[in-house]
Amino acid sequence: MAKVGLGVLASGRGSNLQAIIDNIEAGKLDAQVKVVISDKPTAYALERARTHGIPGIYVNPGQFSGKEEYEKAIVECLQENQVELVVLAGYMRLVGKVLLNSYSNRLMNIHPALLPSFPGAHGQRDAVEYGVRFSGCTVHFVDEGMDTGPIILQAVLPVLQDDDEDTLAARILQEEHKIYSQAIQLYAEERLKVEGRKVRIV
Numbered sequence: 671m672a673k674v675g676l677g678v679l680a681s682g683r684g685s686n687l688q689a690i691i692d693n694i695e696a697g698k699l700d701a702q703v704k705v706v707i708s709d710k711p712t713a714y715a716l717e718r719a720r721t722h723g724i725p726g727i728y729v730n731p732g733q734f735s736g737k738e739e740y741e742k743a744i745v746e747c748l749q750e751n752q753v754e755l756v757v758l759a760g761y762m763r764l765v766g767k768v769l770l771n772s773y774s775n776r777l778m779n780i781h782p783a784l785l786p787s788f789p790g791a792h793g794q795r796d797a798v799e800y801g802v803r804f805s806g807c808t809v810h811f812v813d814e815g816m817d818t819g820p821i822i823l824q825a826v827l828p829v830l831q832d833d834d835e836d837t838l839a840a841r842i843l844q845e846e847h848k849i850y851s852q853a854i855q856l857y858a859e860e861r862l863k864v865e866g867r868k869v870r871i872v
Contacts, residue, residue: 673702674858677753679761682709685832686759689847691722699851700858704751718774741768755857765812775864776813780850782842789817795835805829807846809853824851
């Protein structure tokens with residue numbers, strides 16, 4: 671099977687990026703990370719990429735006149751590296767129309783909550799504070815909203831009575847590392863069909 675070319679956008683430590691790289695190197699994922707792009711010059715995700723011989727590129731949003739110009743530069747970088755599927759791994763910017771138009775239904779994100787509940791930057795904290803009995807994580811295609819795109823996969827786990835944001839986040843992260851690669855593999859096998867709000871696995 672041909673390996674799907676991945677471009678990873680990251681703003682931080684890149685633990686999901688590392689899990690993807692590890693699964694590729696273990697032969698569990700038919701993909702190749704072509705490039706890692708960050709909006710933060712000190713993002714550890716860039717170091718992870720370079721350690722594995724993957725180009726790690728910092729694109730400074732402040733160098734551009736606006737979001738559209740910034741995203742045009744990202745798209746150019748992705749296309750130069752033959753990226754087919756864009757994966758967000760802790761990328762802390764809302765994706766705009768330039769990226770969405772260039773990679774329609776080819777942009778994935780993972781969120782540490784069971785969407786549509788608790789979108790945004792603090793899904794684990796919000797789940798604990800609300801008092802839900804179950805939480806988890808969601809892989810979804812990206813649209814113009816905040817964590818609103820069609821859902822691909824979800825993993826569910828119980829919220830323990832003594833959980834706080836950090837303990838819940840650590841357990842959710844273990845599930846993230848599993849289902850993100852599973853979703854990418856389904857894409858690589860051409861088994862994901864987007865039908866309106868729903869993703870059908872064929």
